Every structure is written in C-alpha cells, then in structure tokens.
Amino acid sequence: MNKSRKITLSEVASAAGVSPITVSRALRDPAKVSPEARARIDEAIRELGYVPNPAARALASGRTDVVGVIIPSVSNNVFGDVTRGIYDALEGSALSVQMGNTRYSPVIEEKLIRVFLSQRPAGLIVAGHDQSPAARAALESAECPVVQLMEVGPAPIDMAVGLSHYDASWAGAAHLLEQGYRAPAFLGAQMDPRSQRRLQAFRDCLAGAGIGIDDPVVTTPEPSSVSLGCRLFADLLSRSPGTDAVLCNNDDIALGVLFEARRRNLRVPQDLGICGFNDLEMMAAAEPAVSSVATDRLEMGRAAIGLIRDRLAGRGQPRGHALDLGFRLMARASTRRGG
Amino acid sequence: MNKSRKITLSEVASAAGVSPITVSRALRDPAKVSPEARARIDEAIRELGYVPNPAARALASGRTDVVGVIIPSVSNNVFGDVTRGIYDALEGSALSVQMGNTRYSPVIEEKLIRVFLSQRPAGLIVAGHDQSPAARAALESAECPVVQLMEVGPAPIDMAVGLSHYDASWAGAAHLLEQGYRAPAFLGAQMDPRSQRRLQAFRDCLAGAGIGIDDPVVTTPEPSSVSLGCRLFADLLSRSPGTDAVLCNNDDIALGVLFEARRRNLRVPQDLGICGFNDLEMMAAAEPAVSSVATDRLEMGRAAIGLIRDRLAGRGQPRGHALDLGFRLMARASTRRGG
DNA sequence: GATACTGATGACAGCGCTGTCATGCGTCAA
DNA sequence: TTGACGCATGACAGCGCTGTCATCAGTATC
Incomplete structure (x- = not known):
C-alpha cells in the first residue's frame, strides 16, 4: 500500500491492463464491465490502495455524492436524533452528508440553500416548510431530490417527511x-x-x-x-x-x-x-x-434519506409526496x- | 441573479474586465489584487450570483476546505456538544466539516481515516488516542493538522485537546x-x-x-x-x-x-x-x-478547530502540543x- | 451471406479552477 | 540614464475523472 503518493485511476488501469475508462465504469457501474476485467481491477485497487478522488469525479460528472442537510441547530436533542437517523440510513451507500446550521435564521437558511444547491448535491434535506419565498423558489428549481423534514404541511416543494x-x-x-x-x-x-x-x-x-x-x-x-x-x-x-x-x-x-x-x-x-x-x-x-x-425522529431522518436514495435509484416517489409519520x-x- | 445556468469564474472575469486568474486571486487572497479590480470583481460576483465550485478548486489546488471529524457516535450527548463547539468555531471561516462515524469500531475508524486523508482535508479531528497502529501511522504521515480530541495522553500524534x-x-x-x-x-x-x-x-x-x-x-x-x-x-x-x-x-x-x-x-x-x-x-x-x-465539551470542539485554523494560518502550535482543558x-x- | 444488433471496451475532450512562470509597468538607487 | 526591484496581472497547462461518441467482436435475423 503506497501511501505517500496519490494513486490515480490511470495507474490502476495500467496495473489491471485496461483503459482508465473501464476502471471508472467498474467503480460506478460494475455490471457494464466483464467479470474478468472487474476481478483484475478490484485486485489492482486493493494492491495499490486506490481511493477515488471525489473532487475530480464531481468536476467531471457535474454531480456529487453529498446530501445537504440544513437544520436550525446541531445541538438540539431533537435534531440530534434526526441526524442519527440520517447517518443510519446512509450506511452502506456512497453518499455523505454536509450539514448546514441556520441558527433559526431564515436569512442564513436562504443563503445555505443557495450555496448547497450550487454544488449540485445528490439531494437536499431542509427542516420545516417555512422557507422564505426566494428559498422556496430556489428549491423548486433544484435538480436534485428535496425533502422537507420534521413537518408535513399543505404543499411540499418536492417531498416531505414529518408529522402535523x-x-x-x-x-x-x-x-x-x-x-x-x-x-x-x-x-x-x-x-x-x-x-x-x-x-x-x-x-x-x-x-x-x-x-x-x-x-x-x-x-x-x-x-x-x-x-x-x-x-x-x-x-x-x-x-x-x-x-x-x-x-x-x-x-x-x-x-x-x-x-x-x-x-x-x-x-x-x-x-x-x-x-x-x-x-x-x-x-x-x-x-x-x-x-x-x-x-419518531430517528425514523424521520431515515425516511428522508430513504426517499432520496429511492429517487436517485429511479424508483422514487413523485413530486408532492408527503410521508406523515404521525405521533403517539x-x-x-x-x-x-x-x- | 441567473440561477438556471452555472456561472463560472471566467464569466465573472469578463464581466469585470479582468482575467480569470485575477478573479481567482481576488477570492483567495484579496490583498494581491488592486482595490479597483477587487471592487469591479465583487460587483460582478454579486450581479451574476457567482458561487465558486469547490470541486474544481479542490482538483486544481490539491487541497480542500473540509475538516474531517471522526467520532464514535453522532447521537451521544457528549459528542453532540463537541460537534456544536466545532460548528461554532467554524463560523466565519471558509471551512466545512465532514463527519465520520466509527460506531466505536477501530476497524471502521482506520478505514475512515484513510479515506478522509486521501481527500487531502484541511485538517482532521479524531476522537481519543486509541487508534490502531496502522491508523496512527497514517495520521503521522498526514500532510494536514491533526487533532486528537477528548483526551490528553502521553504522545499526541500532532495536537491534542481534552482532559485526563x-x-x-x-x-x-x-x-x-x-x-x-x-x-x-x-x-x-x-x-x-x-x-x-x-x-x-x-x-x-x-x-x-x-x-x-x-x-x-x-x-x-x-x-x-x-x-x-x-x-x-x-x-x-x-x-x-x-x-x-x-x-x-x-x-x-x-x-x-x-x-x-x-x-x-x-x-x-x-x-x-x-x-x-x-x-x-x-x-x-x-x-x-x-x-x-x-x-467542557463545547470548548473542546472549539479549541480543536482553533488549533487547526491557527496552524493553517501559519501561526499554529508545534507538533506534540497538548491542550489540557481539565475538569471541575x-x-x-x-x-x-x-x- | 449481408444486415442489424448487443456488449465490452477505448479515444478524446473538457469539467472549473489554480500553480507556475512570464510580462509589463512604475519607482528607486547608483 | 540605467539596471534592479516590487507589484499587479496574464498565459498556459493540467489536476483526476467521466460524458459522449466510436470501435470491434460476436451473435441473431432474414
């Protein structure tokens, strides 16, 4: 395991005797690569200790594997549970989360939504449904799945999970x-x-x-x-x-x-x-x-990620879907x- | 504010009548750009609603503005406070955090450390000082500031904040x-x-x-x-x-x-x-x-980020620095x- | 036997930005 | 006047990866 220098995809490719693009495919969509090639690539990856560069991937593909989560407070117990649910449901996926903390300020929320969206996230989770009109507009024209969390209300921007x-x-x-x-x-x-x-x-x-x-x-x-x-x-x-x-x-x-x-x-x-x-x-x-x-705050977080993953996998809920988790x-x- | 298409740095540059590289510098190190150019650039940025692309920046510069935080649990109250301290101290900086959750497993911890380091983070915060030998070795050869959090012990890998x-x-x-x-x-x-x-x-x-x-x-x-x-x-x-x-x-x-x-x-x-x-x-x-x-869990998080920011600003503590926050x-x- | 199709693979260009080096200009000491 | 120097700016290339097409066997169809 060479740790001192960055291993690139091309190096893996030559080690495996294939072209870089095949390695890329083996990583992104293994079904498109023959089993033999895949085996040699996996071997080379392990041998060289290759770790993909997410920045390069994001730049080339115009997408990221980051789910933005915009909540009012990182310390509040309630959001702590939600966050745990989110991390739970992320387990085993290639997604990661990027937290944004609005400190209960609609202005900061709007700014965060704008910044997060500009990074072409894989999905976006926002707390509540009281976004400012501008923030709402930005979310409506977002190209990724958007989940409004905590609360179900009249008209979800895209999807919503929560309760009344x-x-x-x-x-x-x-x-x-x-x-x-x-x-x-x-x-x-x-x-x-x-x-x-x-x-x-x-x-x-x-x-x-x-x-x-x-x-x-x-x-x-x-x-x-x-x-x-x-x-x-x-x-x-x-x-x-x-x-x-x-x-x-x-x-x-x-x-x-x-x-x-x-x-x-x-x-x-x-x-x-x-x-x-x-x-x-x-x-x-x-x-x-x-x-x-x-x-059920844990389930709220889990369900939000679940909705996003389903949507990314192409078998998601339509726009306007609201999941009411109820209360007891x-x-x-x-x-x-x-x- | 054009929101439908991504605004790039070059577009800002032509709007401001300068070259792209000057815009880049105005963003990264304003002192290197004349006040007039800076004013025109700021104006163009505002007008166009430009938001920098972190992936492109990371790819080109080989650095990111992400601080990795590797903790055993996202739900535990104790880490919740630490996390809040971290977010607190990040306020006003260009840094963001990437959380990793070891679930108290040294194996996952080692893997996370490796993955995080491969992304050339701006800094890395790990909980405790009980890393596996391999993880420790990886951290020792890291090119970024590393803070071991929660506990001060005999020999910090780089810096440590905590208590006995x-x-x-x-x-x-x-x-x-x-x-x-x-x-x-x-x-x-x-x-x-x-x-x-x-x-x-x-x-x-x-x-x-x-x-x-x-x-x-x-x-x-x-x-x-x-x-x-x-x-x-x-x-x-x-x-x-x-x-x-x-x-x-x-x-x-x-x-x-x-x-x-x-x-x-x-x-x-x-x-x-x-x-x-x-x-x-x-x-x-x-x-x-x-x-x-x-x-003082809040202060632990704050201090960890403080140490990293100081180091990045070139006025940091030397390797081996341990900050004992004590207890009451x-x-x-x-x-x-x-x- | 020619055509269409499928599946695996590759060549090429370019994503948006920054590092490096080069340039042009004004200022100052000799 | 000349050369040296500092400052603001620019040209160029390339970071590592993936989208888009193209290629080429091998199989199926008439």
Whole structure:
C-alpha cells in the first residue's frame, strides 16, 4: 500500500491492463464491465490502495455524492436524533452528508440553500416548510431530490417527511383536559414555526373546550434546556398560580417542570399534570414517568434519506409526496389523575 | 441573479474586465489584487450570483476546505456538544466539516481515516488516542493538522485537546469517599477506552483508600441512556445491596440512578450518593441537584478547530502540543452527606 | 451471406479552477 | 540614464475523472 503518493485511476488501469475508462465504469457501474476485467481491477485497487478522488469525479460528472442537510441547530436533542437517523440510513451507500446550521435564521437558511444547491448535491434535506419565498423558489428549481423534514404541511416543494405538529400538540392538550385538568398552561422555548403551531393548537383546543382563562402561556426564544424549564415554570406559577397542568413545548422543559415541582412540593400528577413533547428516551424512565407526545425522529431522518436514495435509484416517489409519520400520545404517570 | 445556468469564474472575469486568474486571486487572497479590480470583481460576483465550485478548486489546488471529524457516535450527548463547539468555531471561516462515524469500531475508524486523508482535508479531528497502529501511522504521515480530541495522553500524534479521564474520574471517586461514603460502586455504559480509564481510576482510588470490597462494578457495552441507568442500578443493588454511593460513567446513567432511587424510596444523598460524569446541563437542574465531574465539551470542539485554523494560518502550535482543558468537580446536593 | 444488433471496451475532450512562470509597468538607487 | 526591484496581472497547462461518441467482436435475423 503506497501511501505517500496519490494513486490515480490511470495507474490502476495500467496495473489491471485496461483503459482508465473501464476502471471508472467498474467503480460506478460494475455490471457494464466483464467479470474478468472487474476481478483484475478490484485486485489492482486493493494492491495499490486506490481511493477515488471525489473532487475530480464531481468536476467531471457535474454531480456529487453529498446530501445537504440544513437544520436550525446541531445541538438540539431533537435534531440530534434526526441526524442519527440520517447517518443510519446512509450506511452502506456512497453518499455523505454536509450539514448546514441556520441558527433559526431564515436569512442564513436562504443563503445555505443557495450555496448547497450550487454544488449540485445528490439531494437536499431542509427542516420545516417555512422557507422564505426566494428559498422556496430556489428549491423548486433544484435538480436534485428535496425533502422537507420534521413537518408535513399543505404543499411540499418536492417531498416531505414529518408529522402535523398542530395535531400532535392538540392531542397533548386534549389529553390534559380528559384527565380533568382545568387550568392547563403552555410552556415553550425556542419558538420556531413548529413550536408556534403547537402553541396555536393548545390555544385552539382550550378555546374549543370553552376554557376561557387568560392565556396561561410562557414562552421564550431561548434555546430549550432543563433549567430553562425550571425557570419558565417558576415564572408561570407567579403569573398564573392556579395552573394545574402544563403542556410543554418539548421534553427538556417538561423535565425541568418535574424537578421544579418537586422542589416546591407539588405532587405530580395530583397537583400538577405534566406533558412533554417528542418523548425523549428519558421521559419513560423519570419518576414519575412523564407523559409526552412521541415523535419518531430517528425514523424521520431515515425516511428522508430513504426517499432520496429511492429517487436517485429511479424508483422514487413523485413530486408532492408527503410521508406523515404521525405521533403517539404516551400517557404516563405524570398526567394520570383519573379525571 | 441567473440561477438556471452555472456561472463560472471566467464569466465573472469578463464581466469585470479582468482575467480569470485575477478573479481567482481576488477570492483567495484579496490583498494581491488592486482595490479597483477587487471592487469591479465583487460587483460582478454579486450581479451574476457567482458561487465558486469547490470541486474544481479542490482538483486544481490539491487541497480542500473540509475538516474531517471522526467520532464514535453522532447521537451521544457528549459528542453532540463537541460537534456544536466545532460548528461554532467554524463560523466565519471558509471551512466545512465532514463527519465520520466509527460506531466505536477501530476497524471502521482506520478505514475512515484513510479515506478522509486521501481527500487531502484541511485538517482532521479524531476522537481519543486509541487508534490502531496502522491508523496512527497514517495520521503521522498526514500532510494536514491533526487533532486528537477528548483526551490528553502521553504522545499526541500532532495536537491534542481534552482532559485526563483518569484524573477526572479519580476526583469523582475521591469526592464520594470524602463525603463519607464507604461502599461506592461504579456504573458504566458504552465502555470505550475513555470509560475504561475512568473505571480504572475508580478502582485505583478505592484500593488506595484501603476499601477492599469486591469490585462493585456494573458495566455494559450498550449505549448509555437514562433508562439503562435505572436498569444498571437495579442490577447493582441486587448484586451489592450494601452500596451507599455510585460513580456513574456519565450523566444519563446518573439521572437514571436518581429516578430509580426515588422509585425505591432511597433518600439521596443520605442513603445513596450519586455522582455523574460530564455535567450535562440538566444535572444542576435536577432535584436534588446531581453532582458531576464537569468537562467542557463545547470548548473542546472549539479549541480543536482553533488549533487547526491557527496552524493553517501559519501561526499554529508545534507538533506534540497538548491542550489540557481539565475538569471541575461539581459537588451538589446528591452527594452532600457531610461525611 | 449481408444486415442489424448487443456488449465490452477505448479515444478524446473538457469539467472549473489554480500553480507556475512570464510580462509589463512604475519607482528607486547608483 | 540605467539596471534592479516590487507589484499587479496574464498565459498556459493540467489536476483526476467521466460524458459522449466510436470501435470491434460476436451473435441473431432474414
């Protein structure tokens, strides 16, 4: 294995006694090369330690094997799971990912989409469906498969995988009411468009049930965390002391509420019902176990890559395909008051 | 903004009335181009919506602006923080990252290192310092800056950022003993080399203190999670009922222990001391707050990129430079027994 | 026996950019 | 005035690979 100098495809070709183009084909589409030639080429590749140069390939073919993934945050637990699903599904393919981090800014998102598209990616995954008009236009004229992730909405640009955050949040709110809670509140951090829709569902659900208390909602644009959950809950109690349940925008917040409730000797679920969102692994392990609206984030990532791979393989879904992964209300001890 | 066809550097050049090479220089090293030419070029770039083609650049120059990051897991909380630090520090630079996921396999790690290096990256970040001899050799002859992340050890291949996991774990164990716990146990998941060293420190510390109980250690190669913490702790209690404290390999586990202890009506810290590792944000928010050995994972990622950027800018650290970020024992209520 | 077709392989050019060397011009010391 | 030097710019070639055609057996069809 010669490591000091770059081995090129031509060197492999002469070692195998074929022309460079045949080696290229053996790599890209083995079926087009005779088994004997293939065997000699494979042997030469192994012997020389040849690794293809992706830059040269991209330049010559005008395509890359890179899937762009544009998400608001690399640190958020939720996107961490999605990312894992993406890497999972990439296993065994020649594709790689290029992450872009919008930091929840539509301007950065638009710029990233433009830059990624200019590199002729094999596919593009973007979080949400709230792109700016210009970004949307760019995605519509993209020559690669595009998947909008996290959320299914009215009109996918190309394909979409996710769930209805409105419906999911509604289910959480309805669950609290069913359990007999009469003064539920909403706690939200990182109020991105999906969180806004979740809040809207909460408000609509309460209004629909004729619960007319004055908007027991505490939100913040800060990124979500457990300690933020503690603070938001403390804030809520000082504003709306009569609160008997909280629907949390996500599980970090819910866990913070659980801890803060314990600190204040509030009994969960008797004095306070808690419902989270996403159903992170720890919610079921908590004491008491915390109810949450489960979303399958791993599967979201996997499915997104699956759609792209299928499309690249020519057997993909048509434009406009939306895959609704749904949600599941995980009713646990933290809301089991009986009602 | 013409979006349908790719704008090339030559088109920008003719629009600006200069030669292509001048545009190239204006992009790569603006100081080498006269201010007037630069202004006209910038104008043309904006007007045409030009975006450079990284593949062509990589092919022509033999370099890329990609930093390879090879980590065991994309989902693990710890690496999530490190990754965030990396993205943080990349902000405002032309560099991008390419993630590689070893899934804790030295074989995959070696392969990834080889593949990444063959693409002439701008830099390479690898987790830990337990590379296989072949991988180590490949890294040693790499032409780019290499940073070993997470851990500082005897002989960095090039540069290293991290901490001594042995020392950090020792501090946790010693803290439990100082607080008067006499039968501490160790709970570990995902027993990678760093975890092994943490376990070793625990054993050595207990032995040093003359505590000769028979190895109260429960470990598993499974990935760590809160519910796994519950199970490991249940397991531990059935094996070593006399346990009065646990040092956890990481915070997920510690949180699981906290929940499981509550489920069993064990009082924390009186009946049971709990100390985690890493000090995830939620530990301080828990009730009772959980002690942990804090590591600055964000800074680790940031510093790694910082070292690479400095080196690329020609003002970097010499080979062999190791940056020890240390650790801090966060003594909280979960171990505050007084002793 | 001539034509059409299939399958394996090759020749050639060029993807968009940058490294290297060359050029032309103005400035300064001798 | 001359030569040396620095600065901005340009010409040329080529990075490693693949798309597009062309070629050439070998087989099938009438």
